[in-house]
Amino acid sequence: xxxxxxxxxxxxxxxxxxxxxxxxxxxxxxxxxxxxxxxxxxxxxxxxxxxxxxxxxxxxxxxxxxxxxxxxxxxxxxxxxxxxxxxxxxxxxxxxxxxxxxxxxxxxxxxxxxxxxxxxxxxxxxxxxxxxxxxxxxxxxxxxxxxxxxxxxxxxxxxxxxxxxxxxxxxxxxxxxxxxxxxxxxxxxxxxxxxxxxxxxxxxxxxxxxxxxxxxxxxxxxxxxxxxxxxxxxxxxxxxxxxxxxxxxxxxxxxxxxxxxxxxxxxxxxxxxxxxxxxxxxxxxxxxxxxxxxxxxxxxxxxxxxxxxxxxxxxxxxxxxxxxxxxxxxxxxxxxxxxxxxxxxxxxxxxxxxxxxxxxxxxxxxxxxxxxxxxxxxxxxxxxxxxxxxxxxxxxxxxxxxxxxxxxxxxxxxxxxxxxxxxxxxxxxxxxxxxxxxxxxxxxxxxxxxxxxxxxxxxxxxxxxxxxxxxxxxxxxxxxxxxxxxxxxxxxxxxxxxxxxxxxxxxxxxxxxxxxxxxxxxxxxxxxxxxxxxxxxxxx
Numbered sequence: 001x002x003x004x005x006x007x008x009x010x011x012x013x014x015x016x017x018x019x020x021x022x023x024x025x026x027x028x029x030x031x032x033x034x035x036x037x038x039x040x041x042x043x044x045x046x047x048x049x050x051x052x053x054x055x056x057x058x059x060x061x062x063x064x065x066x067x068x069x070x071x072x073x074x075x076x077x078x079x080x081x082x083x084x085x086x087x088x089x090x091x092x093x094x095x096x097x098x099x100x101x102x103x104x105x106x107x108x109x110x111x112x113x114x115x116x117x118x119x120x121x122x123x124x125x126x127x128x129x130x131x132x133x134x135x136x137x138x139x140x141x142x143x144x145x146x147x148x149x150x151x152x153x154x155x156x157x158x159x160x161x162x163x164x165x166x167x168x169x170x171x172x173x174x175x176x177x178x179x180x181x182x183x184x185x186x187x188x189x190x191x192x193x194x195x196x197x198x199x200x201x202x203x204x205x206x207x208x209x210x211x212x213x214x215x216x217x218x219x220x221x222x223x224x225x226x227x228x229x230x231x232x233x234x235x236x237x238x239x240x241x242x243x244x245x246x247x248x249x250x251x252x253x254x255x256x257x258x259x260x261x262x263x264x265x266x267x268x269x270x271x272x273x274x275x276x277x278x279x280x281x282x283x284x285x286x287x288x289x290x291x292x293x294x295x296x297x298x299x300x301x302x303x304x305x306x307x308x309x310x311x312x313x314x315x316x317x318x319x320x321x322x323x324x325x326x327x328x329x330x331x332x333x334x335x336x337x338x339x340x341x342x343x344x345x346x347x348x349x350x351x352x353x354x355x356x357x358x359x360x361x362x363x364x365x366x367x368x369x370x371x372x373x374x375x376x377x378x379x380x381x382x383x384x385x386x387x388x389x390x391x392x393x394x395x396x397x398x399x400x401x402x403x404x405x406x407x408x409x410x411x412x413x414x415x416x417x418x419x420x421x422x423x424x425x426x427x428x429x430x431x432x433x434x435x436x437x438x439x440x441x442x443x444x445x446x447x448x449x450x451x452x453x454x455x456x457x458x459x460x461x462x463x464x465x466x467x468x469x470x471x472x473x474x475x476x477x478x479x480x481x482x483x484x485x486x487x488x489x490x491x492x493x494x495x496x497x498x499x500x501x502x503x504x505x506x507x508x509x510x511x512x513x514x515x516x517x518x519x520x521x522x523x524x525x526x527x528x529x530x531x532x533x534x535x536x537x538x539x540x
Contacts, residue, residue, distance in 0.1 A: 240418020
């Protein structure tokens with residue numbers, strides 16, 4: 001029996017690779033000359049099976065790099081050969097609609113020829129539809145596109161999204177729900193007319209918000225539950241961790257499916273001089289609630305930088321949670337001023353920590369840069385992979401984590417760097433190298449000098465990694481040089497040699513004699529936040 005199974009597997013492999021019918025059927029391989037199944041690969045697989053490795057042939061095939069747009073087989077389908085996308089047709093984008101199904105229908109009514117505002121969708125793949133493409137194979141292509149996208153953006157958790165979150169997709173005038181038992185009247189190619197150039201995928205529940213924010217779905221669901229149940233949330237954490245961005249996205253999600261309240265989000269940015277104006281504004285809101293004038297109120301109020309407000313307890317004293325018409329409130333506040341007890345017990349606020357060492361912030365930088373790279377590949381290279389730039393994208397988050405570990409060692413986690421500092425990395429190899437050198441020399445190093453000096457004054461000399469206060473100084477630049485991802489032969493802007501070093505005397509670890517000039521001059525020291533408002537440069 002075992003020999004019979006091996007023989008059948010072998011025959012099936014040869015049919016998959018060598019059959020001439022594959023070049024003319026709907027399941028033909030893409031015409032990409034750079035990547036096909038080679039007979040060497042096949043013989044290696046067959047050899048491993050015949051030498052005692054009884055892993056299934058299908059599992060062995062998973063280890064071969066398949067063409068870029070190979071769709072998965074629909075759930076419940078049993079076949080011995082995979083469905084492979086036909087490349088002899090029209091290329092079209094697959095995009096996730098960033099909103100609920102209800103709001104998607106509203107957009108279609110107000111739109112033109114089934115076109116959606118670019119800000120309302122996220123392109124996840126570029127596929128090909130021909131006159132041989134069936135609705136069943138398109139189902140598989142759509143699901144595979146989503147699966148590949150989330151696995152590339154978030155290789156660890158896939159944003160907690162699976163293909164089961166696909167509720168429906170739209171191609172021109174045709175709609176296709178996962179529960180449909182009948183196909184549209186025409187084949188998919190019949191709907192590729194006029195301005196139709198995108199398949200819009202609508203996800204169930206708030207799955208779309210995970211795609212939009214790059215925050216795992218489980219965390220998104222918890223945040224939405226806090227808002228819908230308690231109506232008052234404060235996002236608390238250091239600068240650059242994305243509090244303002246997240247507040248805006250949560251507010252938009254709350255009003256997304258309501259046609260009358262879309263855009264009914266009010267934002268008030270608090271500073272040292274505006275506490276009185278904020279108090280008056282909230283008093284007006286309270287009066288409207290008491291007079292049942294809810295139609296005049298926004299659905300959500302965002303209060304940014306609440307750390308600048310005085311007496312938070314008194315600030316919200318007039319806004320009773322008993323009013324059903326009272327707007328939901330989302331606040332942002334810096335980590336250093338968090339005082340939770342009074343607001344939570346008396347005013348029903350719930351607090352969400354946005355810290356660099358925990359989700360949703362910890363993995364955001366990597367997810368953001370991977371999405372940025374993927375979007376660039378889809379737009380500029382028709383989905384072709386850029387391995388050299390991918391190495392840079394995976395390296396930047398390592399640098400960020402290393403810097404924060406250094407700051408925690410020599411100062412405290414309160415001064416750790418938010419991911420916002422590195423989000424602007426260009427998705428082009430030479431440009432990214434120039435950008436990183438400038439960012440390191442003119443922003444990172446001066447900030448490290450300032451914070452380590454402050455840490456030395458407050459905490460004294462901290463222990464090294466081995467617990468010895470006399471341990472050797474570890475220059476963070478050395479980690480950068482040791483792991484530098486740009487190829488030396490392609491170096492621009494001086495390469496790693498152009499990076500400033502951080503010496504112990506630069507931060508006051510050794511007594512510096514008068515007139516001595518260190519590698520990092522005091523005149524260059526500045527805070528990451530200097531010259532910026534609390535919300536500027538916080539694109540999360």
